[in-house]
Amino acid sequence: MPAKNGIQYCERIDAQTVPCWYKGELLPGKRSEHIAFSGLMKTQMNMYDLQFDPEVTDRMLYDSPADGKPVGMSFLPPTHANDLRRRREAMTIWAQTHHGFLGRSPDYMNTAIMAFYTAADLLNELSPQYADNLKNYYAYCRDNDITLSHAFIQPYASKLSGQLDTTEDAIAAKVVDRTDEGLIINGAFMMATQAATSDEIFVYPSPSPAPFDDENPFSFSFAVPNDLPGISLISRDTYADESKYNYPLSSRYEEMDNIVIFDHVLVPHDRIFFAGDEQMSSTLFKESHFHIHAGHQVLSRYIAKTEFVLGTIQLLIDTLDLNYETHVVEKTARALAGLESLKALAIAAEAGAIPDGRGFILPAPKPLMAANLIYPKLYPEMIEILQLLSSSGMIMVPQEEDFHSGSAESLNLYLKGSDMESKERNALFRLIWELGAGSFGGRQTQFERFFFGNTITVSNRLYSAGSYDASQRERVRQFLANHVR
Numbered sequence: 302m303p304a305k306n307g308i309q310y311c312e313r314i315d316a317q318t319v320p321c322w323y324k325g326e327l328l329p330g331k332r333s334e335h336i337a338f339s340g341l342m343k344t345q346m347n348m349y350d351l352q353f354d355p356e357v358t359d360r361m362l363y364d365s366p367a368d369g370k371p372v373g374m375s376f377l378p379p380t381h382a383n384d385l386r387r388r389r390e391a392m393t394i395w396a397q398t399h400h401g402f403l404g405r406s407p408d409y410m411n412t413a414i415m416a417f418y419t420a421a422d423l424l425n426e427l428s429p430q431y432a433d434n435l436k437n438y439y440a441y442c443r444d445n446d447i448t449l450s451h452a453f454i455q456p457y458a459s460k461l462s463g464q465l466d467t468t469e470d471a472i473a474a475k476v477v478d479r480t481d482e483g484l485i486i487n488g489a490f491m492m493a494t495q496a497a498t499s500d501e502i503f504v505y506p507s508p509s510p511a512p513f514d515d516e517n518p519f520s521f522s523f524a525v526p527n528d529l530p531g532i533s534l535i536s537r538d539t540y541a542d543e544s545k546y547n548y549p550l551s552s553r554y555e556e557m558d559n560i561v562i563f564d565h566v567l568v569p570h571d572r573i574f575f576a577g578d579e580q581m582s583s584t585l586f587k588e589s590h591f592h593i594h595a596g597h598q599v600l601s602r603y604i605a606k607t608e609f610v611l612g613t614i615q616l617l618i619d620t621l622d623l624n625y626e627t628h629v630v631e632k633t634a635r636a637l638a639g640l641e642s643l644k645a646l647a648i649a650a651e652a653g654a655i656p657d658g659r660g661f662i663l664p665a666p667k668p669l670m671a672a673n674l675i676y677p678k679l680y681p682e683m684i685e686i687l688q689l690l691s692s693s694g695m696i697m698v699p700q701e702e703d704f705h706s707g708s709a710e711s712l713n714l715y716l717k718g719s720d721m722e723s724k725e726r727n728a729l730f731r732l733i734w735e736l737g738a739g740s741f742g743g744r745q746t747q748f749e750r751f752f753f754g755n756t757i758t759v760s761n762r763l764y765s766a767g768s769y770d771a772s773q774r775e776r777v778r779q780f781l782a783n784h785v786r
Contacts, residue, residue, distance in 0.1 A: 303370035304362050305446040306353055307346025313448075314342065314498055319528035321497050321559075323536045337539035338498050340552045345407065345448075345498070348395050360390050365444050375408035375598065376443040378415050379662040382654040385597065388412075389647065392601040401606025402554035404748055405494040409598055410449035414442050414503065414524075416594035417574075419661045423588055427575055435574045438524055442501075449524075450499035452490035452561050455506055459489060474506050474563065475519045476576055483569040484521070484576060489562050496559040497534050501526050505586070518577035522585070523568045531566035534559040540740040546701040549732050551741035590657060592753065592762065596669035599752070600647050603676050607640045610683045613736065616729060617690055620718045632686045639679040646672045667770075670763035673753045680749040688737045691730065695737055698730045 305313075315331040322328070323337060332338040352361045352373065362371040374391035377384055392408050399406060418439035424431035442449065459473045474488025488506075496502060505522040525532070541555040542548035575581050614633060623629045646668040653665030688695065699712060704724050716723035736742040753759055 303365060303368075303372050303444060303446065304352045305349055307348075307350040310349045310448065311342060311346055313500055314338075317528045319497075320533040321536060322534065324538070328536075332498060336541055336543065337536060337555070337557055340541050340543075341403075341495075341555055341557070342498055344399055344403070344553050348398050348406070349446075351394060351398065357394055360387070361394060363387075367440060367444055370444070372443050373408070373411055373446055375411035376415055376439075378419055379654075380660065381662055382651060385651045385654055385662065385664055389597065389601055389651065392598050393605065396602045396605035397608075399554055399605075400609040401602045401604075402550060402745065403556060404602070404752065405450065405556055406602070407448050409595065410451060410499075410503065411442070412594050412598040413451065413591060414439050414449060416589045416591045417585065419594075419657065419659060420585055420589035422659065423585055424575055424581070427578055427581055430570075431573065431575050434571055438572065438574070447501055448495075448499045450493050450496040450502050450527075450559075452493045452496075452502055452504045453506060454491045456489055456491050456560075471519075473519055476521060477565065480567065483567050484523075484573060486521075486523070486563045486566045486568050489560060491560055493534075493559045493561045494556050496527065496561055497536065497557055499527060502532075502561060505582075507582075520579040520582045521576040522574040522582070523572050523576075524574075525566070525568055525572055529566055529568075531564045533562045533564070535562070540744065544701055546728060547731060548735060548739075548741070549728070550735045551739070555741060590663055590666075592673075593663050593666050593669055596666075596673055596753070597650060597664045600643065600650070600669060600672050603672060604640070604643050604647065607636070607643060607679070607683070610680070610687070610736070611636045611640055613729075613732060614683065614686055614690070617687065617733065620721060620726060620729060621690065622719060623690065629690065632690070636679075636683050636686060639675065639683070642675060643672055643679075646675075666766050667763065670759070670766055673759050674756075674763055677750045677752065677756065677759070681746050684737050684742065684746055687733050691733050691737070694730055695734050698734050699727055700731075 311333050315333050317332070320327055321332075323335075328335060333342045351357060352371075354361075358371075361374055363374055363377055364370070365372045374388055377388055379385050379388060392412075395406055395408055417435060421432045421435040421439070424435060441447065455474055472488070474486065474490065476484045477487045478485035486504075490504070490506065493502060501524055503522075503524045506519075527534075537558050539555060539557065540548075540551040542552055545552045575585070611633075614636060618624055618629055618633065649668040650664035653668065654662045655665060657663045699708075699716070703709065703712060704727075712727070713723045716727055718726040721729070736745075753762075
């Protein structure tokens with residue numbers, strides 16, 4: 302099937318049989334009926350329905366080159382600058398639907414698998430079959446609107462074992478056997494966000510720093526349906542709640558993070574993208590320009606999220622009549638400057654698009670890497686502004702039930718604002734509490750701080766990209782040369 306709607310998305314996830322542990326118990330029944338997943342799934346159902354909304358469908362879908370049927374725009378491999386604009390417009394529509402709170406919305410991994418597809422020919426060096434596998438898998442995801450999760454990060458114990466233990470004893474993710482049907486994989490992966498609400502998992506671990514072993518390699522990449530025999534998921538505690546008033550964000554946008562266990566999972570040969578070549582692991586990741594293509598999608602999300610948090614700050618300022626306080630003006634101006642910087646970087650990335658050397662177009666890397674460096678500091682700063690301006694008002698916040706109790710009359714009298722009834726004003730403070738003091742907001746802040754790596758890692762990407770450009774240095778050399786003569 303081509304692009305899917307919300308009901309089709311929900312039916313696929315509910316049909317899964319992968320064992321999923323939550324609070325020490327195996328989850329029974331449908332994901333869409335469990336509090337840990339239901340709010341997110343409803344949000345993503347709405348997102349998939351937008352693909353067929355007459356007002357935006359022409360911006361959300363394009364014709365598949367395979368059969369002409371409509372497929373998601375975020376699968377589109379850009380071949381000229383206009384494709385980047387088309388992709389951004391579609392991704393922005395989804396980002397504004399979830400206000401940037403879904404770090405792993407479907408278009409993120411759609412973009413990722415598209416990026417790897419653009420570099421698939423590199424795999425011919427190892428095997429033409431590997432290259433075909435990756436190209437075919439991309440086409441399969443595109444033409445069936447597959448919702449993907451990913452498994453990149455191994456637990457600390459696994460990484461340590463790869464360094465210290467023999468290949469046979471190591472618990473690091475590795476190929477443990479080969480059969481006529483495929484490879485047998487063993488290992489575990491952390492932070493597989495939305496694994497329980499996706500169709501498939503794309504696996505691409507950083508190879509363990511272990512001695513090379515041709516028979517049992519630690520270096521590989523593949524993709525499989527979530528519910529292959531031997532796969533199981535372990536969920537963290539949910540921050541979600543059914544009440545959209547009490548928990549306006551987590552009730553809608555809580556993304557479950559999972560540990561994914563591969564216990565002697567048979568991965569079919571046609572799902573293997575490479576196995577046993579550590580250099581190719583690094584080369585494919587780099588030459589696919591994953592961080593650049595994904596950074597383009599992420600920047601659309603950054604902008605939507607900044608607009609939402611800035612709007613919350615501005616509404617709070619209006620409610621508290623703080624518009625003319627000097628310190629408030631200065632704080633808000635910093636958030637405004639951050640938003641305008643992100644929007645300008647998005648335009649710069651597309652205006653400076655460059656060929657990738659394989660027939661595709663890349664958004665300019667440096668503006669995207671600059672955004673990746675700016676946002677992990679901008680987002681916590683905006684949350685701190687909300688914390689400082691709301692003060693104790695963020696702490697003493699009644700719940701929805703209180704407005705339907707015997708205390709409602711008092712609340713309606715004492716909690717009203719200058720231009721807001723008490724229940725509406727209280728709803729604003731519940732939103733601020735969830736952003737600035739709740740578990741959901743805490744995860745969001747930590748998530749943004751480390752989205753593309755720690756500060757040093759992200760800084761190195763931008764520094765390296767800038768070092769390749771000698772134009773500024775040459776300009777200064779010419780300036781000095783003109784004055785030395």
